[in-house]
Structures are given as structure tokens and as C-alpha cells.
Amino acid sequence: MSGALRGRVVVVTGASSGIGAATAKMLSGEGAKVALAARREEALLGVQSGLEAGAESLVQPTDVTDRGEVKALVERAGGELGPVDALVNCAGVMYYTLMKNAREEEWDRTVEVNCKGALNCVGAVLPGMLGRGRGHIVTVSSDAGRKVFPGLAVYSATKFFVEALSQGLRLETAGTGVKVTTIQSGNVATGLRALSDDGEALEQYGQPTGARVLDPEDVASSVVYALKRPDHVSVNEILVEPRDEPV
Numbered sequence: 574m575s576g577a578l579r580g581r582v583v584v585v586t587g588a589s590s591g592i593g594a595a596t597a598k599m600l601s602g603e604g605a606k607v608a609l610a611a612r613r614e615e616a617l618l619g620v621q622s623g624l625e626a627g628a629e630s631l632v633q634p635t636d637v638t639d640r641g642e643v644k645a646l647v648e649r650a651g652g653e654l655g656p657v658d659a660l661v662n663c664a665g666v667m668y669y670t671l672m673k674n675a676r677e678e679e680w681d682r683t684v685e686v687n688c689k690g691a692l693n694c695v696g697a698v699l700p701g702m703l704g705r706g707r708g709h710i711v712t713v714s715s716d717a718g719r720k721v722f723p724g725l726a727v728y729s730a731t732k733f734f735v736e737a738l739s740q741g742l743r744l745e746t747a748g749t750g751v752k753v754t755t756i757q758s759g760n761v762a763t764g765l766r767a768l769s770d771d772g773e774a775l776e777q778y779g780q781p782t783g784a785r786v787l788d789p790e791d792v793a794s795s796v797v798y799a800l801k802r803p804d805h806v807s808v809n810e811i812l813v814e815p816r817d818e819p820v
């Protein structure tokens with residue numbers, strides 16, 4: 574494969590749909606070797622079959638909340654594709670819900686996947702990256718990591734978490750060759766919103782504004798932009814939003 578990212582090994586979580594699938598495809602088109610991870614194997618295989626002929630990739634069903642599965646993913650990617658150059662932390666869930674409705678299981682799930690899942694992935698790749706003196710950890714955060722949206726209090730809190738985590742990681746790894754990026758995306762046309770069934774929250778806060786929202790490829794191209802910068806350049810944060818929905 575030719576392309577600016579030729580031969581780079583990238584692990585993409587949440588690669589079975591939406592932004593993660595678009596990112597894996599775009600990275601592969603740039604010549605990267607991609608390890609596709611999420612829970613739904615059939616969907617991952619569908620994404621893999623859409624990659625260009627000659628693309629190097631692997632599919633590994635992975636629940637990011639399971640630390641052992643995440644470590645196995647990174648080990649397999651390292652063994653079959655080569656040492657992991659970049660991680661794209663994209664797996665996530667989002668539930669529109671009102672705090673007063675106390676959807677505790679949804680709160681737990683959001684924290685488990687968005688916070689602990691991201692930590693499991695960082696923990697699995699960071700030692701290797703530090704050992705090799707190079708690496709890039711990209712997390713698909715949200716504009717909800719900059720501003721809290723009503724109806725999305727817990728989700729916003731998890732995105733503030735990944736922003737804080739990434740800031741701390743960036744400060745601590747300065748000088749080691751590791752880069753840390755967050756992509757703060759606004760509304761994207763994916764299946765994410767369909768997870769929500771708190772009708773009250775959806776009615777009050779979850780109605781479309783009518784603005785043209787982003788396509789998954791709009792966010793994927795931000796990830797690719799960050800990964801393509803020269804070694805000495807770090808794109809720390811990208812805020813990418815529908816033109817008519819500024820925060």
C-alpha cells in the first residue's frame with residue numbers, strides 16, 4: 574500500500590460502525606495497517622471487507638471494558654502487523670437521559686465504556702510506545718468534553734474525563750516521543766443516538782436542530798490529519814462541528 578501512513582500500525586476501537594469504521598477505512602486508504610476492534614465480529618468483518626485490495630488488517634472482537642481482551646488485541650496486532658504506532662480510542666456509548674430519572678445502569682455503562690475502556694486501551698499500548706520512543710494516542714472525545722449538554726450529564730462527564738486524562742498523559746509524556754490528541758466532535762450521523770430511550774430526555778434535549786450534521790468521514794479525516802503531522806508537530810485537540818451547531 575502506498576500513502577502517507579504507509580506501514581504504520583494503528584489499533585482502532587469502535588471500528589465496527591460509525592466514526593471508528595470510517596476512520597479505519599481512511600487510515601487503511603493512507604497505507605496504514607489497521608487492527609479493527611469492537612464487540613460485533615460480523616460488523617468488523619464487513620468493515621474489513623470494504624478495505625482496498627492489498628490492505629493489511631486484522632479483526633479482533635474486543636470488549637474494551639475487559640482489560641485482558643484489550644491486552645490480547647494489542648499483543649495480536651503487535652505480533653501480526655508490527656509494533657503499534659497509534660491507538661484510536663473510538664469505542665463509546667451515549668444515552669440521553671435526565672439525572673432525575675436515575676438510569677443507574679446507563680450511568681454505569683457510560684463510565685465503563687467511555688472512561689474505563691479508554692484507560693484499558695491506554696494501559697495496553699503506552700508501555701510499548703514509551704519503550705520504542707514513539708507513538709500516538711488519539712481519543713475520539715466530543716464537544717461534550719468542552720461543554721456540558723443537558724440530557725447528557727453523565728456522557729459529558731465521561732468526555733471531560735477523557736479530556737483530563739489526555740491532558741495529563743500529554744504533559745507526562747512530553748519528551749518521550751509520544752503524542753496525545755483528542756478529537757472533539759459535534760453531532761455526527763451515526764447510530765449512537767439510537768441507544769437512548771429516555772423519552773423525556775429525548776423530547777427536551779435530544780431533538781435534531783435541523784442543521785446538517787457531520788458525516789463519520791468528517792471526523793475520520795481529523796484523525797488522519799493529526800496522524801499525518803511531522804514528528805515534531807503535535808495536534809493536541811481538534812474541535813470539529815457542524816457549521817450551524819457551534820458550542
Ligand SMILES: NC(=O)c1ccc[n+]([C@@H]2O[C@H](COP(=O)([O-])OP(=O)(O)OC[C@H]3O[C@@H](n4cnc5c(N)ncnc54)[C@H](OP(=O)(O)O)[C@@H]3O)[C@@H](O)[C@H]2O)c1
Pocket residue numbers: 586587588589590591592593610611612613614616635636637638663664665666667686690713714715716757758759760761762763764765766
Ligand atoms: N455520533 C456523534 O454525534 C458523536 C459526537 C461526538 C463524539 N462521538 C464519539 O464517537 C465515538 C464513536 O461513536 P459513533 O458516533 O461512531 O457511534 P457508533 O456507530 O454507535 O459507534 C460506537 C462504537 O463503539 C463500539 N463499542 C461500544 N461499546 C463497546 C465496548 N464495550 N467494547 C468495544 N467497543 C464498543 C461499538 O461497537 P460494538 O457495538 O460492535 O462493540 C461501535 O463500533 C464515541 O466515543 C462517541 O462518544 C460521537
